[in-house]
Ligand SMILES: [Zn+2]
């Protein structure tokens with residue numbers, strides 16, 4: 001990887017010297033810092049990494065430099081849902097896809113040959129020729145999963161999660177509210193919408209239910225076991 005970086009830096013130096021855009025050593029410092037992180041960095045995180053190395057550059061200069069770096073094919077700019085744009089290395093001929101944790105924002109890379117081949121196969125059955133693709137899988141990372149207590153109020157569940165009702169707190173009033181919605185212990189719910197403020201929208205069997213946060217705080221749930229090989 002280090003050799004890769006040295007080679008890419010030399011390659012980049014040749015290109016910017018050809019362009020005669022000036023500030024070559026500053027630009028190379030930025031690239032050096034960028035190549036030394038294996039993270040998917042935002043502009044702000046790049047600014048912090050530069051400061052950590054004692055470089056105090058104008059953010060606009062750094063942004064322009066990063067974008068030039070992208071234009072020349074040394075980096076990729078990625079926009080993951082709900083996050084500012086991020087830059088990551090682009091090593092020629094090497095492709096990977098991403099898992100994005102919707103809880104902590106962590107981005108993990110993966111590459112699966114079978115999945116890559118399958119995409120080409122599926123496309124070709126429709127006569128489609130793939131030029132590029134990106135696969136982004138959103139979910140909860142292993143760290144967040146292990147930190148989370150097995151029981152939580154429904155109000156804490158994230159959109160897209162499937163949960164099982166384990167318990168109902170708050171006495172007979174809450175229980176009868178739930179019964180009136182047709183919900184019982186052991187029922188499976190799919191969180192359709194939960195923005196942390198207003199009502200939650202949950203799927204229960206074939207019905208979508210709107211539920212106030214008050215009652216959602218009283219319903220204790222746990223994540224539904226995920227069936228491997230189930231296509232969702
Ligand atoms: Zn891929």
Ligand SMILES: [Zn+2]
Pocket residue numbers: 101102103104105106140141142143144
């Ligand atoms: Zn996470």
Ligand SMILES: [Zn+2]
Pocket residue numbers: 040088096097098109
């Ligand atoms: Zn990546």
